[in-house]
Amino acid sequence: MSESNFTDIFNELKTYLQKYEDELVVVHNYDTSYYLDSEKVFPRNNKPYFFGSVSIKKNYVSYYLMPVYMFPDLLDTITPNLKARMQGKSCFNFIKFDEELFAELEHLTDESFKRFKKENLI
Template sequence: MSDAFDAVFAQLRATMLEQASDMTVTQDTPGHLVMKTPWNEPGKKEPAWFGMVQVKKAFVSCHLMPLYALPALLDDTSPELRKRMQGKSCFNFKKAEAHLFTELATLTRRCAKAFAGPVGATGC
């Protein structure tokens, strides 16, 4: 990992852990954080995915899986943060951008609130 990516990963990891504190950490290794919900996916024996922060070759990615089920959570997202999106739930960063990380923290908190209970209890 480059020093720049290390710093981006550290900030995004801290954001995910702080804003989604009700979620369960299932992997936390250098360059890779995975969090799952406290409830099992319907029809499955394991918890649903909540999010992930991972260092890739060309960027650091931050995935918020609730955005698949509840795309309306993105309604207030700035065009600048949306430019960082790849697909429906992934944001990519090459450098730390404080204003975007603040906005992403708010979005992460909204996702965590929406996915705090079992599917159905949150409108999913």
């Protein structure tokens, strides 16, 4: 897979997180990695709640969305095709640009943000 394809995937997925920059904290914003936290901290370890990130790896682009780990019911309505891109409980990996899956992931990100806000984690 060409690096430019991964860059295109990364740049697209990054926009799904970037729209929440004003209400979350940009931990880092690099050419191959973008990471958001909440300003609120987890009481047990006094560290910020991780919201999401996207990064270019060697063989794929990873999109992490922590709200789906914390609130697994967010995954109840995702399609089997998006579910197949999951690795672990909060990570989605992509090797090719897929507008349909990306639209679904953008919607899931929006729902995840709403849930974080509803649970007072932002």
